[in-house]
Amino acid sequence: MIAFLEHTYFGNTLIRYLVFIIIIIIAAVVGKIVFYISRNVLQKKAARTKNRIDDLLVQTLEKPLVFLIFIIGLSIALKTLTFSSSADTFFGNVVEIILTIDIFWFVIVFIDALIVNYVAPLTAKTKSDLDDVLLPVVRKIVKVTITCLAIIIIFDNFGYDVTSLIAGLGIGGLAFALAAKDMLANLFGGVTIMTDKPFKLGDRIKIESYDGIVEDIGLRSTRLKTLDGFQLVVPNATIANSILENVTKEKSRKVKMNIGVEYSTSMQKMKEAKKIIEEIVIKNEDTDDKSIVSFNMFGESALNFLIIYWIKNLDNILNAQHNINMEIKRRFEKAKINIAFPSTTVYLKK
Structure with missing residues (x-):
């Protein structure tokens, strides 16, 4: 049995x-x-303390620490085997890459x-919606930035020229910015909406030929529910560059009719007709106590009264x-x- 384990394969015995x-x-x-131990002992002890940081440290370190133990075991195990210089360098780089991934994961x-x-709790206490919308973006940017840093370190371990790689990323970023100018325009439009606050969730707005209730304000687009019940997705750049009417902020709705x-x-x-119209408008509980009723025109087939009044109850227009x-x-x-x-009178002359 021992003799069998002494057999050599790829430069190492079966015992190795x-x-x-x-x-x-x-x-x-x-x-x-x-x-x-971490799940059943350390977390329970950390939960008893008033400080929240130790709970986060235990929870976030748990899986990376287990993976680190595996990496250490792999590194020790590899030293028991004999490799060529090139293979030894390769496996050494692999261990360093895995270790780098583990550290940046944590x-x-x-x-x-x-x-x-x-x-997040601090942003939830503020009155502004801007920080609530930007927080998920900041989280993603932080993750992408740290991931890019880890990739650069990994490439450096493999002997690549990191300086030229960073320069290439800069040129690529410029090309991406040019290609994604519409997306960036919508992004800045979203930030403008958050800071300027021309409307908020639940407001009824009119933009161009559209009329609807604001259901969601995102960084790229704003979603409206039209009065017909359809969902409308409007790019934020369009909103930022258009004349917008916030119907909800109206104190009263002006009605003009003839x-x-x-x-x-x-x-x-x-x-009598003028008096009747004025009385009806004033007595209506949904209107302001003011109106304009004027005999303003001799029309083609009628004597026209111009009527202007304001409805104060915007929910009952x-x-x-x-x-x-x-x-x-x-x-x-x-x-x-x-x-x-509309009518026409024809006179027949005998």
């Missing part, structure tokens, strides 16, 4: 391969033990946990218009004042 496997297994077992998770547990009566209407009936129009029609019929319609 067996020792290699045993060391890896021991490292895995130790890692499991450390994981159990850094990313720990910094992200600090942001979530310390920075009513024409027949040319056969007497002067007394004209005065259509109902208020309906009630006013119905009451005008009813009162005109009662007073025998005829509303005109």
